[in-house]
Amino acid sequence: MTRTPSMNSAQLIVDNDFEVAKVNKRLFGSFVEHLGRCVYTGIYEPGHPTADVDGFRQDVIDLVRELGATTIRYPGGNFVSGYRWEDGVGPKDQRPRRLDMAWHSTETNQFGLHEMARWLDKVGGNELMEAVNLGTRGLEDAMDLLEYANIPGGTKLSEERRANGADKPFDIRMWCLGNEMDGPWQLGHKSAEDYGTLVSSVAAGMRQMDPDLELVVCGSSSHGMPTFGAWEETVLSKAYDLVDFVSCHAYYQPHDGDMASFLASGVDMDGFIKDVAATIDATKARLKSKHDVFISFDEWNVWYSDAEASRNPEGIGNWPVAPHLLEDVYSVADAVVFGDLMITLLKNADRVHAASLAQLVNVIAPIMTEPGGPAWRQTTFYPFSITARLAKGGTVLEPKLSSSQVSTPKYGDVDGVNAVAVRGADGSVSVFAVNRSLDTPAEFEVRIGEDLRSKAGLTVEAQTLHDDDINAKNTRDAQNRVTPQANDTVEFDAQSGTVKLTLPAVSWTAIYMK
Ligand code: AHR
Numbered sequence: 001m002t003r004t005p006s007m008n009s010a011q012l013i014v015d016n017d018f019e020v021a022k023v024n025k026r027l028f029g030s031f032v033e034h035l036g037r038c039v040y041t042g043i044y045e046p047g048h049p050t051a052d053v054d055g056f057r058q059d060v061i062d063l064v065r066e067l068g069a070t071t072i073r074y075p076g077g078n079f080v081s082g083y084r085w086e087d088g089v090g091p092k093d094q095r096p097r098r099l100d101m102a103w104h105s106t107e108t109n110q111f112g113l114h115e116m117a118r119w120l121d122k123v124g125g126n127e128l129m130e131a132v133n134l135g136t137r138g139l140e141d142a143m144d145l146l147e148y149a150n151i152p153g154g155t156k157l158s159e160e161r162r163a164n165g166a167d168k169p170f171d172i173r174m175w176c177l178g179n180e181m182d183g184p185w186q187l188g189h190k191s192a193e194d195y196g197t198l199v200s201s202v203a204a205g206m207r208q209m210d211p212d213l214e215l216v217v218c219g220s221s222s223h224g225m226p227t228f229g230a231w232e233e234t235v236l237s238k239a240y241d242l243v244d245f246v247s248c249h250a251y252y253q254p255h256d257g258d259m260a261s262f263l264a265s266g267v268d269m270d271g272f273i274k275d276v277a278a279t280i281d282a283t284k285a286r287l288k289s290k291h292d293v294f295i296s297f298d299e300w301n302v303w304y305s306d307a308e309a310s311r312n313p314e315g316i317g318n319w320p321v322a323p324h325l326l327e328d329v330y331s332v333a334d335a336v337v338f339g340d341l342m343i344t345l346l347k348n349a350d351r352v353h354a355a356s357l358a359q360l361v362n363v364i365a366p367i368m369t370e371p372g373g374p375a376w377r378q379t380t381f382y383p384f385s386i387t388a389r390l391a392k393g394g395t396v397l398e399p400k401l402s403s404s405q406v407s408t409p410k411y412g413d414v415d416g417v418n419a420v421a422v423r424g425a426d427g428s429v430s431v432f433a434v435n436r437s438l439d440t441p442a443e444f445e446v447r448i449g450e451d452l453r454s455k456a457g458l459t460v461e462a463q464t465l466h467d468d469d470i471n472a473k474n475t476r477d478a479q480n481r482v483t484p485q486a487n488d489t490v491e492f493d494a495q496s497g498t499v500k501l502t503l504p505a506v507s508w509t510a511i512y513m514k
Pocket of ligand 1: 077359
């Protein structure tokens with residue numbers, strides 16, 4: 001019989017000289033799709049007690065600011081593959097209602113490109129990352145949308161934008177060329193060959209109009225897709241020099257009650273990034289290209305996609321407006337996995353230059369709302385907001401990590417503790433760590449190199465997200481059931497620059513030194 005030790009252990013050595021990369025602020029992006037209640041009764045609800053003149057919920061704007069989300073990907077997702085962007089501009093009383101095939105809903109088009117740009121301004125000048133429809137549409141439509149959005153004036157579509165109230169162009173830099181075109185569920189799904197051919201002509205055409213765009217080509221919808229790898233290779237072979245990013249999407253949930261593997265989901269995400277990076281490198285070498293392509297991890301999260309909450313409405317006469325869809329309520333365990341995914345993105349900051357948490361409000365989201373009622377923070381809100389606040393503008397340092405192992409059915413033995421360190425622009429050092437073990441706390445030691453120590457000063461604080469009930473959640477009626485708490489096990493030896501603290505089983509921790 002194997003005995004479970006009473007304590008696991010892990011050590012992280014942080015040295016100022018070994019940098020991975022600067023943290024791109026786009027790493028803290030999120031995603032607003034016309035799906036369920038993300039837009040309608042999420043960010044936009046005219047008549048809500050906190051709604052402003054534009055119908056934007058002020059309580060949600062305040063929470064989005066607190067979350068620290070940067071770039072917002074819009075308007076989908078699967079939704080974009082049947083979307084006619086022009087339906088969502090112009091006088092609201094003339095905008096058509098349309099069927100949305102992706103989510104079996106009715107789209108009222110009361111919110112569109114202008115509303116999104118305006119909402120982003122109000123949140124704090126956040127960047128818009130726009131997706132074009134390459135499902136039911138193609139080159140001409142992508143060019144039309146680009147003209148409407150980015151040309152200052154003097155042409156049919158740019159003047160239409162001005163007449164619709166936006167005198168200045170939206171100047172959108174980052175564009176997604178379709179969404180999950182590898183997925184058989186996608187409206188207008190394509191083979192890698194067909195998508196590669198289409199996307200290279202769309203990218204070239206868009207660049208003819210606006211050469212400095214940053215273009216994201218669709219990679220695989222998950223690491224486990226049967227076409228994974230071959231898809232990236234084929235598409236990049238055709239479009240490599242014309243694009244700047246390849247996308248990755250990944251969602252995690254426990255399967256058959258296997259919590260040990262679920263808690264180690266970061267291992268899969270890390271492998272996914274490394275596999276895509278290898279494909280980018282191989283393509284670059286084969287094409288003898290001087291151009292660099294990075295990863296936009298533009299959908300990531302925990303998502304209980306097999307659950308009832310993710311079932312589309314059904315029936316030829318049943319196309320509801322803004323139905324309750326994908327409204328997952330996240331537990332402590334989910335937030336720990338989520339925090340681990342953020343650690344993994346940071347560790348790969350040299351290759352991942354943009355990422356979008358899918359999604360922002362109500363739909364697999366850190367922020368929940370009740371129509372006409374309150375807005376509140378899910379458990380996952382905290383790892384995001386704290387990581388964004390401490391790591392934005394910083395530099396990831398090479399994580400020299402050694403950890404006790406935990407065994408998982410899916411990934412074998414993995415590090416029980418995963419961690420990363422970020423040097424802040426203000427000279428602080430932040431360490432983010434998770435204990436993936438289901439039952440064993442870990443003694444975690446962080447050793448700070450001498451010159452970092454002098455820069456980082458001597459105060460150490462740590463906050464831990466944990467609960468004895470790993471299924472504890474925040475709900476409308478218990479909005480603050482789970483919040484991060486000060487970790488009072490921290491010991492700091494200034495002489496040796498060693499921080500020691502206990503990471504409870506199934507926990508996420510941020511350590512801040514300054
Ligand atoms: O985020 C929910 C959905 O997940 C998106 O619409 C799609 O791109 C992905 O499959």
